[in-house]
Amino acid sequence: MSASQKDFSLDGLFGVKGLDVVITGGGTGIGFYMAKGFAVNEAITHIVGRRQAKLEEAKAAILQLNSNAQVVIHTADISSRSEVTSLASSLSKVDVLINCAGVVFPDPPCTHLTPLPELQKALLSSPSETWSNTFQVNVESVFFLSVSLLHLLAVAPNGGRIINVSSIGSTMSDPNTHQPAYQSSKAAVNHLTRLLASKFREHGVRVNAISPGYFPSQMQDPNNPKSNLARSKELVPIHRGGEEEDAAGTAIWLASKAGSYVDGQVIPLSGGRDWGLGSQY
Known part of the structure; x- marks a missing residue:
């Protein structure tokens, strides 16, 4: 193929074969779905997590697919x-670095309809450790790992790519949710994505984020009828929760030639749920 010709084949546009892809939180949930997508499509997939047993289980499941x-x-x-x-x-x-590891800690429930004394009490009972631990995992680790791998990403043959995993909670302000530390941390991830993109682009590294809605994970149990995932038919405009292929496909797009003109962006992956800045959806 001459230099003037373009490769519009699927492999040319979306191919990830031979790429070294590092995925934190790659043993469970959305990180695992992405790991399956990359590994099955012949990327060298590095899965990172705290629990060796979970990582071994994830690897075995991927090897069953390929x-x-x-x-x-x-x-x-x-x-x-x-x-x-x-x-x-x-x-x-x-x-490719995918910063997917994240935590959420429960806070006392309250809504806009909670009487003022109870509302104030509930919000003030959020432990300081919830805030510090949430930001340490969800924000600080994204920054320090991205910077620590910058020298390797900068010499990637077709440019390095960082994909941060945010959440629709970063932009929604539904008063019926009660995860202020988690939602604030994910809003910080969105802005950190733009900051890193601005600092890294001259070194050939693109930085984007994916903002998922409701996917099966440790945070969203499909067997819990009160979970947002179980209620996705009523909450999500396209009337379903996220599926494994949705997460894997979006990450592969951003990591491949097909997404090479996208930089400093936060991509909603929520079936339209992020439109709802109140409780109307």
Whole structure:
């Protein structure tokens, strides 16, 4: 193919074969769905998590889909600066970094209809540790791991790519939800994405975020009838929750040639749910 010709084949546009893709939180939930998508499509998929057993379980499940898949396990607590440094030191090639690991801690329930004394009491009972631990995992780890791998991402043959996983909670202000620390941390991820994009672009590294809605995960149990995922038919404009392919496909698009003109953006992946800035959906 000459230099003037373009490759519009699926492999040319969406191919990720041979890319080294590092996914934090890759053993469960959305991170695992993305790991399956990359590994089945012949990327060298590095899954990072705190629990070795969960990572082994995820690797075995991926190998059942494609026995030739290349899956590398890294046990690390990315909320620890020293473990982030060790993880970065153990890697020699990174084309794509997906910051998917995240935590949410329960807060006392309250809504806009809660009487003032009870509302104030509920909000003030949110422990300070909830805020510090949430931001440490959801925001600080994204920053420090991204910066720690910058030297590898900057020499990726077709440009490095960072994909941060945010949440529709970062932009929604539904008064019926009660996760102020989590939602604030994900709003911080959105802005951190834009900040890193502005600093990294001259080094050939693109930074974007995906803002998922309701997907099966440890945070959204489809068997719990009160979970937003179980109620997705009524809450989500397209009347369903997110599926594994939705998460994997969006990440592959951003990591591949097809998404190479996207930078500093937060991509909603919520079936339109993020439109609802109140409780109307």
